[in-house]
Amino acid sequence: MFAWGKDNITTADLKNGKKIFIVSGCASCHSDKKTSDWNSIKLNGGVKIETQFGDFYGPNISPDKKFGIGAWTLEQFKIALREGKSPNGYYYFPSFPYNSYKFMKEKDIADLYYFLRTLPPSSLPNIQHDILFSKFIRRFMPLYNFRYNFLSPRIQTDLSEGEYLVKALGHCSECHTSRDIFGVPKFNFYLSGGIIYEKGKIKTPNITPDKSGIADWSKEEIVNYLRTGFTPDYDSSGGLMAEVIENLDPLNDNELMAIAKYLKSIDPINDKN
Ligand code: HEC
Ligand code: HEC
Structure with a gap:
């Protein structure tokens, strides 16, 4: 069983x-990234x-106590990431990809929590979401989660390295899997x-080993893409994927290879859905 003492920061692996x-x-959603220095990045939100x-x-x-999450306990942080539930008892919208982060290991969540505490506080107030009937719809989030959990494959805890990087950390499926009208992913069409919506509607590519996907890519080509953003045809990646590739920077070649192996191992699915 994993147990923490009272905010015992000295035992957290901050590097991890x-x-x-x-x-x-x-940072992609919680900072407007005016710095490339990850140790001083302000998670002021507003993205x-x-x-x-x-x-x-x-x-x-x-870590601001009033405007940020500086007053949160590790337990509250864990419940937000795993259950999409706020310390005030309401449920988050899935625009916060907690349905991916719920696969995160206990230890990784704790290390992340303590790392976040080392970043500079910001007193920028939150911006209201621009969606219709926001407060009203939030009350239906338990129904969304019910539909999600009912349809989704059971949570596994023994994920391989590549599957963990894809499902939990990289949350690749948030963009590479289509959704039903309720916004719940179509699990049969996984990846x-x-x-996605980025200044309009964009279709993301099929990254399963189907002909319409990455069947023709070697594992090395996938690794190279995830490192450099160049496809085997020397196309370069743009927009949101370019940002994802930037975020994969701390992964070493073995870890990128684990992602490639996992993608090559899943069911090939034709993207006509
Ligand atoms: C795709 C965008 C996106 C990513 C990536 C993302 N978040 Fe968020 N996050 C959001 C949104 C949007 C909300 C607000 C949800 C709501 O209001 O229901 C949120 C809410 C939160 C909250 C709750 C804050 C509060 O005041 O209650 C926490 C904590 C949080 N995110 C932490 C994280 C952490 C840690 C990561 C990385 C592991 C992360 N988020 C990655 C979009 C994102
Ligand atoms: C925020 C949304 C988003 C996330 C998260 C995301 N992707 Fe992507 N991905 C895209 C978009 C958009 C493209 C198309 C890029 C382009 O055409 O330049 C893409 C392209 C790709 C391609 C190239 C496929 C091709 O046929 O050209 C691969 C491989 C890929 N993503 C793998 C991943 C992996 C692995 C992850 C998780 C670690 C991931 N993506 C997470 C949006 C995303």
């Missing part, structure tokens, strides 16, 4: 916490996240391409 932070892409339901804004998750 920083790696989890970068690879999980927290717009476009979805089929409207525009969400990442909140302030800096076979989805829709």
